[in-house]
Amino acid sequence: MPVEIEQFMCRSDNFGVLVHDPKSGETAIIDAPEEAPILAAIERTGWKPTMILTTHHHVDHVEANLALKERFKLRIVGPEAEKEKIPGIDETVGQGSVVHLGGERIDVIATPGHTAGHVSYHLPASKVAFTADTLFALGCGRLFECKPPVMYESLKKLAALPADTVIYCGHEYTLSNARFALTVDPTNSALRERAAKIEALRADNKATLPTTIGEELSTNPFLRWHDPAIRKHLGMEKASDADVFAEIRKRKDNF
Ligand SMILES: [Fe+2]
Numbered sequence: 184m185p186v187e188i189e190q191f192m193c194r195s196d197n198f199g200v201l202v203h204d205p206k207s208g209e210t211a212i213i214d215a216p217e218e219a220p221i222l223a224a225i226e227r228t229g230w231k232p233t234m235i236l237t238t239h240h241h242v243d244h245v246e247a248n249l250a251l252k253e254r255f256k257l258r259i260v261g262p263e264a265e266k267e268k269i270p271g272i273d274e275t276v277g278q279g280s281v282v283h284l285g286g287e288r289i290d291v292i293a294t295p296g297h298t299a300g301h302v303s304y305h306l307p308a309s310k311v312a313f314t315a316d317t318l319f320a321l322g323c324g325r326l327f328e329c330k331p332p333v334m335y336e337s338l339k340k341l342a343a344l345p346a347d348t349v350i351y352c353g354h355e356y357t358l359s360n361a362r363f364a365l366t367v368d369p370t371n372s373a374l375r376e377r378a379a380k381i382e383a384l385r386a387d388n389k390a391t392l393p394t395t396i397g398e399e400l401s402t403n404p405f406l407r408w409h410d411p412a413i414r415k416h417l418g419m420e421k422a423s424d425a426d427v428f429a430e431i432r433k434r435k436d437n438f
Contacts, residue, residue, distance in 0.1 A: 185309040186287055188351070190390065191224050193217040196355045197243050198392060200313065202306075203230045207285025211236050212257075213304065213313045214353065215247035236282065236289070237261030238315035239301040240268035244353065248272075262293075264300030276302060294341065296334025297324030305344065312396075314341060315353035320394040321377070322360035323405040324353075325436070331429035335408070338428070342406045346397030357381050357391035360403075363438045367404045367431055368413050374402040404431050 189201040193216035200213040201224050210230040212221060214237060225232060232255050237245060239262065248259055248270040260282055263275035276282060278293035282304070290305045294317040301324075305312040316324035317334070318341050326334055341350075361378040368374055377398070381391050399406050407413055408427040414420045419427050 186284070186306060186311065188311065189224050189228050189230070190351060190392065191220055192355070192390070193220045194243055198351065198353060198355065198390075199224060200351050201225070201228060201230055201232070202284065202311075202313075203228065204285035204287045207287075209233045209285040211284050211289075212251065213351065214238055214244040214315060215251055216243050218247040218250045221247060221251065231255065232257050234282075234284070235259045235261075236304050236313070237269050237272070238303065238313065238317075238353070239298040240265040241298065241316070244315065245269055262300035262302045264295075265298065278302075292340055294318075294337035296326055296329045296337045299328040301337075303341065305348070310345065310347055311349045311351070311393075312341070312344060313351050317341065318350060318399065318403075318405075319352045319354060319360060320350075320357040320391055320399070321364045321374075321381075321403050322356055322435070323403075323432070326432065331432055332425045334432070335425045335428040338406060342396065342400060344396050346395065346400065348396045349393045350395060350399065351393045355390060355392065358385045359438075363435050364402065364404050366438070367416060367434065368402075368407065368410070369416070370412055371402065377402050 187203040193199040197216040202211045210232045212235045252271045258273045259271045260274045261269040276291040280291040282289040292303045294303045297316040303314045408424040
């Protein structure tokens with residue numbers, strides 16, 4: 184039985200997510216950006232949280248850790264490389280670690296780039312992954328602690344997940360990502376169609392997430408380093424994939 188998921192907004196543009204395993208009754212909170220909306224989601228669903236899965240140490244992903252731990256006596260899992268900066272952490276993980284939510288297996292994928300210890304969580308049986316600030320819909324996270332080749336390798340790992348994997352991300356940044364994506368990949372008809380849908384969703388104040396790996400592969404320029412039209416547009420036909428990625432990231436930083 185696949186997990187059930189509740190997605191909601193926190194702070195100004197962070198997503199909060201609850202993941203519920205109906206068989207065992209266990210529930211994970213993916214990052215803890217803000218206490219009140221998480222409590223509201225718990226109330227709404229009736230799911231009692233048993234753990235927090237932390238992706239990285241930024242305050243807008245861990246701020247409610249201690250309050251939720253105190254209230255629910257839950258366990259906090261997060262990246263070994265950032266354990267000093269994650270309040271209340273009980274269990275550390277890294278590339279290849281496995282966590283269980285009831286009978287549901289969660290594979291940890293190290294995805295450094297945005298921060299040096301950032302991890303993503305993949306539930307292969309339910310075909311869902313939580314990529315926080317590594318992979319966004321039509322974008323990727325800013326490189327605060329790593330150089331572009333590190334993020335490129337992380338994105339390559341995520342791009343290799345099955346195309347029908349559903350992706351939940353850390354922020355609602357899709358509209359500005361779409362506007363940027365069109366500047367580097369203007370002739371991509373799938374991207375143009377998606378950008379129009381995103382403009383309409385945001386005009387209605389609706390969430391643009393989740394997405395899928397397949398949708399990102401066809402429209403997200405940060406996964407399309409091999410694409411001939413993008414390479415031509417950038418004048419980088421002969422460059423390495425990692426260099427194409429770095430150039431796109433640099434342009435987005437200045438967008
Ligand atoms: Fe972050």
